[in-house]
Amino acid sequence: MICCLLFPRNTAMLAQSSIGSLMDSLGSVHTWKERLVVFQHYLDESAKAKVDQRYIEVPDKPWRVILRQKANAVNVKYNNTLEALDPSVDAHVDWEMRFIPPVATSVGFWVGYRGASVSYSHSLVKNAGRYFTFSSTGAQYGFNFRYRRFNTSAVNFRMTTYDIDGNISDYEKDDDTPSPVWIRSTYVNGYYVFNGRRYSQDAAYNQSVVQRHSAGSFLAGATWYQSSFDYSDVANNVFMIIARGMGRIKVHQANLGLGYGYNWVPFRGFIFNAMVMPNISFYNRVKVYKYDSNYDLSDDDAPDDFGEWNPETRKWANGETHRSLLYEKKDNPADAEVWETGTDTEYSWGKVNLDFRLGIAYNWKNYFMGFQAQFSDFHYDKGKCGVGMVDSFAQLALGVRL
Numbered sequence: 471m472i473c474c475l476l477f478p479r480n481t482a483m484l485a486q487s488s489i490g491s492l493m494d495s496l497g498s499v500h501t502w503k504e505r506l507v508v509f510q511h512y513l514d515e516s517a518k519a520k521v522d523q524r525y526i527e528v529p530d531k532p533w534r535v536i537l538r539q540k541a542n543a544v545n546v547k548y549n550n551t552l553e554a555l556d557p558s559v560d561a562h563v564d565w566e567m568r569f570i571p572p573v574a575t576s577v578g579f580w581v582g583y584r585g586a587s588v589s590y591s592h593s594l595v596k597n598a599g600r601y602f603t604f605s606s607t608g609a610q611y612g613f614n615f616r617y618r619r620f621n622t623s624a625v626n627f628r629m630t631t632y633d634i635d636g637n638i639s640d641y642e643k644d645d646d647t648p649s650p651v652w653i654r655s656t657y658v659n660g661y662y663v664f665n666g667r668r669y670s671q672d673a674a675y676n677q678s679v680v681q682r683h684s685a686g687s688f689l690a691g692a693t694w695y696q697s698s699f700d701y702s703d704v705a706n707n708v709f710m711i712i713a714r715g716m717g718r719i720k721v722h723q724a725n726l727g728l729g730y731g732y733n734w735v736p737f738r739g740f741i742f743n744a745m746v747m748p749n750i751s752f753y754n755r756v757k758v759y760k761y762d763s764n765y766d767l768s769d770d771d772a773p774d775d776f777g778e779w780n781p782e783t784r785k786w787a788n789g790e791t792h793r794s795l796l797y798e799k800k801d802n803p804a805d806a807e808v809w810e811t812g813t814d815t816e817y818s819w820g821k822v823n824l825d826f827r828l829g830i831a832y833n834w835k836n837y838f839m840g841f842q843a844q845f846s847d848f849h850y851d852k853g854k855c856g857v858g859m860v861d862s863f864a865q866l867a868l869g870v871r872l
Contacts, residue, residue, distance in 0.1 A: 513584045517679070520609035525668040527680040529871055531836060534677060536580040536869035540591065542601050543573045543862050544618060546653055546699060551854035552714055565629040565712065569651055569699070571622040574601050580867070584678055607676060610666035616657040616861065621650035648802055649703035655861055657846060659825070661691035661729075661747070669733055674743035674829030677838045677869060681741045686732035691747050693725040693825070695848050697859050704808045707763045708795060715811065718759035721850050721857050725749035725823055743829040751821040756850055756857065758814045764807050766792040779805045816855075823848050836871040 510532070518528045549566040578591025593601075599620020606613045623646040631639045663669060665687030673681035701709055702717030710717045729747025736742075764779055764786070777787025784807075785791055795803075824847045831840035843864040850857045 510583075517584050517609075520667065521670065521679065522667040525681065525683050525685050526670050526673065527682050529680065531871040532584050533872040534580075534582045534587075534869050535872060536582075536677075536867050537577075538580060538591075538865050538867040539575070539577050540863060540865035541573050541575045542618065543860075544620070544653070544655065545570050545860040546697070547856075547858045548699070548719065549856045550713060550716075552712075559634055561632055561634045563629060563631050565627070567709070568626040568628075569622050569653060570624065570626070571599065571620050571653070574599065574618075574620075576601070580676075580869075582676065582678065587676065605676075607672045607678075608666075609670070609672075610663045612659075612661045612663070612671055614657070614659045617655070618861070619652075619654045621652045623647045623650050625651065647701060647709065648705035649701070651699055651701040651706075653697070653699040655697040655859060656695070657861060658694040659691060660693075661689045663731075664688045664690070669731065671731065671743070671745070671829075673733060674741050674831055674840070675827075675842050677831055677833065677840060677867075680739070680833050681733045681735050682738075684733060684735045686730060689729045689731055689745065689747060691727045691729065691749070691825070693727065693749055693823075694723070695725070695823075695846075696720070696722045697848070697857075702759065702761055702808065702810075704806055705802050707765060707802060707806050707808050710761050710808065711763060711765070711767055711795070715760040715762060716758050717761040717808070717810075719857060720757045720759075721848075721859075722753070722755045722757075723751050723821075723823075723848060723850065724753040725751045727825065729825070731827075739833040741829070741831050743827070745825075745827040747825045749823045749825060751823065752819050754818045754821060754850055756816050756855070758816075758855075760811050760813065761808045762811045764792060764805070765795045765803065767796060768792065768794045779807065781807060784809075818850075821849055821851065838869050838871075840867045840869075841865070842867070 514532060521528065546569045547566060549564070552563045552565065572595050574593060575595050576591040576593045578589060580587060580589040582588075587606075599618060602617045604615040625645055625647050627643050627645060629641045631641070633639075663671065665685065668685040669687035670679050670681055672678045698718065698720040700718045706717075727747040727749035729745060731743060731745035734742045764784065775788055776790060776793050779786055786793060824845070826845045828843045829840065830842075831838060841864070843862070845862045846860070848859050848861070
């Protein structure tokens with residue numbers, strides 16, 4: 471879908487013609503060394519033919535080896551408004567859970583030939599989860615993929631209670647969940663550069679080319695984003711009870727955007743890039759998995775007349791289905807049990823999200839150094855439920871052309 475949105479038909483026809491010529495050239499040689507030389511020549515000529523070399527310089531040395539340090543940060547927030555069980559009572563509770571895992575700092579190397587590249591990095595932080603990224607840029611296109619999976623027990627819990635008498639009370643606590651909360655996020659983004667002959671994202675973000683004069687361009691982009699967090703372990707039953715049984719949430723979102731990027735070149739070798747692209751979602755889906763428990767937060771239970779819990783009938787010995795945690799005075803009694811009861815799915819569209827990128831680079835002789843940062847902000851709001859995730863990174867790089 472992204473490819474269809476971003477690449478015009480005439481561009482595709484030119485690409486097919488170019489690839490056809492390449493295949494003919496490869497077919498005329500026999501050894502793998504000869505074919506490699508032909509392919510390298512094709513990449514070199516393509517890189518120079520697609521840009522205006524008065525504005526964009528394509529270095530003669532095609533290889534780049536880069537050492538870099540990268541830091542990734544994620545912030546996940548979930549909020550909801552809980553109405554009173556009795557609809558005739560004018561009272562409710564606004565509450566929010568926020569999860570902020572440790573910043574995932576890594577060091578690694580990156581090797582590239584023109585627009586093709588491969589990289590490897592090693593995390594310096596324990597318990598930062600797994601983080602995988604892939605990106606590719608050309609004269610008129612860009613593609614980014616990011617995936618992160620981690621778990622955290624650190625949670626910030628905020629709650630504001632509005633009672634039937636009009637009183638308002640606030641409660642906030644930094645705590646550890648009894649069982650870790652698992653969070654996953656996937657980000658896929660593609661964009662098309664309208665002025666790709668004079669404006670290059672590569673010059674600022676992977677240094678495959680050098681921007682010689684200042685230039686800007688409008689960009690059209692498409693983004694797919696999905697995230698999920700799961701705290702449905704029985705040890706976290708008190709959190710699920712407070713959230714009215716919600717134990718897992720999955721968010722899927724598709725966006726289209728139009729933005730603008732500018733490369734400022736105040737002197738030879740130096741470039742400052744800023745790109746901002748507001749995105750409007752045309753597809754939003756939130757799927758909530760609900761759970762029930764043999765405990766609740768009621769305050770009208772006798773403390774010692776329930777007997778044993780029967781997991782088959784899901785009833786206590788006295789026939790009741792729930793026992794109060796308030797009498798137990800603990801979050802996770804030994805006989806606590808939770809089970810999934812169903813799902814709720816909601817759809818919407820029209821939410822505005824933001825993609826902002828910043829790049830600084832300096833080139834001298836066959837060496838270069840750079841700094842890049844990206845900030846992506848995703849939201850989903852439906853009724854009285856909201857999910858938000860901020861996914862960002864910053865990296866320093868030092869490289870040489872070979």
